[in-house]
Amino acid sequence: MRLSPRSIPMSWKARETRYAYATVLPVVVLVALFTIYPVGYAVSTSLREVVLYRPASTPFVGLKNYLDIVRGDFFASAWGHTLTFTLFAVPLATMLGFGTAHLLRVRSRLAGFLNAAVLLPWAIPTVISGIIWAWIFNSTYGAFNGALYSLGLISSYIPWLSRPTSALFCVLFAHIWKELPLTSILYVAALQAIPDELYDAARADGAGVLATLGRITIPLVLPTTLIVVIYESMVAIVTFDLLYVMTGGGPAGGTSLISYFIYNRMFTSYNFGQGAALAVILALSLIVFILVYLRVLRSEEVYRE
Amino acid sequence: MIRRSFALASGLIALSVVVCAVAVAAAPVQLTFTVWSYSNDVIQDNIQKFQARNPGVQVALNDFAWEKFTDVMTARFVGKTSTDVSYSSDHWLQQWAAANWIVPLDDYFPQVAAYKPDFAPYAIEGMTYNGKLYGLPYYADTIIFIYNEDMLKRAGFSAPPVTWDDVTKMAVAMKQKKIVEYPLMFQFQDITPWYIEVFLSMVYSHNNPSMFDKSLAPTYDNESSAAHKVARWLVDGFRTTKIINPASLEMTEVPLVKAMGAGQVAFAVLPKYNLADLNTAGAHAQAGKFKMALMPGETHGTVGFVRFYAMTKMAADRGKEVRDGSWKFLEYFGGKTGGEFTVVKRWALEKGLGFAQLPLYKDPQIRAAINKWGNVTLEEQQSKLARAKEALTPFWGPWSLEFQKEMNKALLGQETPLQALQASAAKWKEMKR
Numbered sequence: 001m002r003l004s005p006r007s008i009p010m011s012w013k014a015r016e017t018r019y020a021y022a023t024v025l026p027v028v029v030l031v032a033l034f035t036i037y038p039v040g041y042a043v044s045t046s047l048r049e050v051v052l053y054r055p056a057s058t059p060f061v062g063l064k065n066y067l068d069i070v071r072g073d074f075f076a077s078a079w080g081h082t083l084t085f086t087l088f089a090v091p092l093a094t095m096l097g098f099g100t101a102h103l104l105r106v107r108s109r110l111a112g113f114l115n116a117a118v119l120l121p122w123a124i125p126t127v128i129s130g131i132i133w134a135w136i137f138n139s140t141y142g143a144f145n146g147a148l149y150s151l152g153l154i155s156s157y158i159p160w161l162s163r164p165t166s167a168l169f170c171v172l173f174a175h176i177w178k179e180l181p182l183t184s185i186l187y188v189a190a191l192q193a194i195p196d197e198l199y200d201a202a203r204a205d206g207a208g209v210l211a212t213l214g215r216i217t218i219p220l221v222l223p224t225t226l227i228v229v230i231y232e233s234m235v236a237i238v239t240f241d242l243l244y245v246m247t248g249g250g251p252a253g254g255t256s257l258i259s260y261f262i263y264n265r266m267f268t269s270y271n272f273g274q275g276a277a278l279a280v281i282l283a284l285s286l287i288v289f290i291l292v293y294l295r296v297l298r299s300e301e302v303y304r305e
Numbered sequence: 306m307i308r309r310s311f312a313l314a315s316g317l318i319a320l321s322v323v324v325c326a327v328a329v330a331a332a333p334v335q336l337t338f339t340v341w342s343y344s345n346d347v348i349q350d351n352i353q354k355f356q357a358r359n360p361g362v363q364v365a366l367n368d369f370a371w372e373k374f375t376d377v378m379t380a381r382f383v384g385k386t387s388t389d390v391s392y393s394s395d396h397w398l399q400q401w402a403a404a405n406w407i408v409p410l411d412d413y414f415p416q417v418a419a420y421k422p423d424f425a426p427y428a429i430e431g432m433t434y435n436g437k438l439y440g441l442p443y444y445a446d447t448i449i450f451i452y453n454e455d456m457l458k459r460a461g462f463s464a465p466p467v468t469w470d471d472v473t474k475m476a477v478a479m480k481q482k483k484i485v486e487y488p489l490m491f492q493f494q495d496i497t498p499w500y501i502e503v504f505l506s507m508v509y510s511h512n513n514p515s516m517f518d519k520s521l522a523p524t525y526d527n528e529s530s531a532a533h534k535v536a537r538w539l540v541d542g543f544r545t546t547k548i549i550n551p552a553s554l555e556m557t558e559v560p561l562v563k564a565m566g567a568g569q570v571a572f573a574v575l576p577k578y579n580l581a582d583l584n585t586a587g588a589h590a591q592a593g594k595f596k597m598a599l600m601p602g603e604t605h606g607t608v609g610f611v612r613f614y615a616m617t618k619m620a621a622d623r624g625k626e627v628r629d630g631s632w633k634f635l636e637y638f639g640g641k642t643g644g645e646f647t648v649v650k651r652w653a654l655e656k657g658l659g660f661a662q663l664p665l666y667k668d669p670q671i672r673a674a675i676n677k678w679g680n681v682t683l684e685e686q687q688s689k690l691a692r693a694k695e696a697l698t699p700f701w702g703p704w705s706l707e708f709q710k711e712m713n714k715a716l717l718g719q720e721t722p723l724q725a726l727q728a729s730a731a732k733w734k735e736m737k738r
Contacts, residue, residue, distance in 0.1 A: 052379070052383070052400070052404045053399070053400045053403035053404045053699035053700065054403070054699075055403075055404055055405055138555075138560070139550075139551075139552035139555060140552060140560065140563075140564045140567075140569060141563075156486060157552075159550075159551045159552035159554070159555060161552075161554075161555035162551050162552050162553070162554035162555045163551075163554075163717070164717065167555070244373075247495075247555070248372065248494055248495050248496035248497075249495055249496065250494055250495030250496065250554065250555070250710070250713060251494075251495060251554035251555065251713050251716075251717060252495065252554075252710055252711075252713035252714040252716075252717050252719060253495065253710050253713075253714075254717075263376075264706075267376040267379045267380060268375075268376060268496075268702075268703060268706055269703040269706075270379065270400060270404070270700075270703060271703075
């Protein structure tokens, strides 16, 4: 049998296509198993009334869970706390990371020690960090109160974790302490990539420290800054473990961020339907950040400029 | 030759099958036991002793913080993490039972009925769901009023407070004499399960304390309710007279007991067993100075509660051997061994934990032990005035957390006491639907 001239490359192409599909199939199966299925299950749960102490009845309720959640007074306050937390956490983690990276670049005898020390918070599990910070801010025996009292700055111990605003800022402090190593390391890498010749040339042209910072360093670490900002935004929005350990979402729900609200609905109120609806809402919100993230990563203009 | 080899091989296979079967049959039953962290050394020692008596059962212990216990257990049950026997509480019995996570003991072990006459009525009520008994008591106790006698005397008072107005008067006097900045402290962290029991104890000390009617509709969300009186008293103490430590809103049991032991607190409402710890020589700077009084109020009523050992559905489904092993475990820990409530008695003697097993009140050893750190007569008197928490339903646990959150809004001045009660009553109605 003679093959037509066109059939040979077609057959080869088909085989190549099959091979390509076969090689990605295991990954697709894994992704489907661990991502698509749980997401689909969560969406399906969010459309049903799933209350754990009524296991026999899980009727389809459409968007009722979403409406109940959005209409509830706790939804707005939880988002309010989340946005407040994020608005403080992101700039502070970014700026302090940038500053710390500068310090780490200074060549000194202590450089090795400082590099290790700055990584320490990263090495400590978040729950342990939370327990440590809860002790530090404790109102009756906390080290923070002790230090302020010893310095004569306060006349009696302040219940930091018993007031909604100060409790939120205590968690924020612990969060930044935990995040600082990552942002610092990212900035160290970005700073090391800037050629020394640029600084030499700037100095030769008479540029001062601020001019060098504003015209060379900041523009050249901008891509890293964008990644840090977007990553830290996502981390701040989904913060949970520190809250869980330090405040339990209190006092009076004053530190209940949206992630804690989801946990509360599911594991405290046993309402998995509403918890899943909230999780879907949070996921959709995060997708906005992820899209921005992807868009920024794709654009090379920042580097070119 | 071939036939002989075949016979030999068959014999070896048969032998190995028999050996495997014997090994499986002889392998001890493995039980996973979940507890909240409290005196884990005593729990471990009890487990060792149980295993020595029952070599066919091995127990693995998993412990979690009390404040997070129900959340962790929910995650375990939903995720089907192996759990056979567990601590539980009257707070959560209805939820756990309705969700089919724990099983009624009478269905599997009819012999449990023989224990019922020994148990205090409020404890039986706290372990019963739909008429069936779900546990054997780990301990049962009352919420009591504890005071530092030395501070009270320094403030010029020779007897403890009888009403909540007395508490205010004495606390204000202590404050004015600079004996202590905040004479009262509560454990009012949003999520601590003690919060609601402390609040209800104060409610039950008033006349007409019911929070719900017979149809389980809330009746506490009005100005004349006992709950409103308590909420107003607390808000006044926080915001007007400032006799209550504002740190109460972050407080849980252990830090509160430590603060009291260190002399930072004169009055507290706590589970009774804490009195034993507070008066243990060397355990606290103020040890020996603490006494209990009947709960201040018109009736001196309080909450009687029970924590118990339960068997999970997972254990029940694992087969007869596991069920039998679980019963041996439950009976050793919450029932009798050699005719005695060995483990319950140990907790009472060593840690001052209360008990639901009423015959133990006649035990001279226990009476002597209680009198070392407390007053057995007063304790019995308070126990008689104790009542179980009312309206225990599958949504009682979630509601109690909403209640606590709303009350804390009132304590922070974000809502009035009445608004807080009304908001929590609205939550109850919503959950009941």
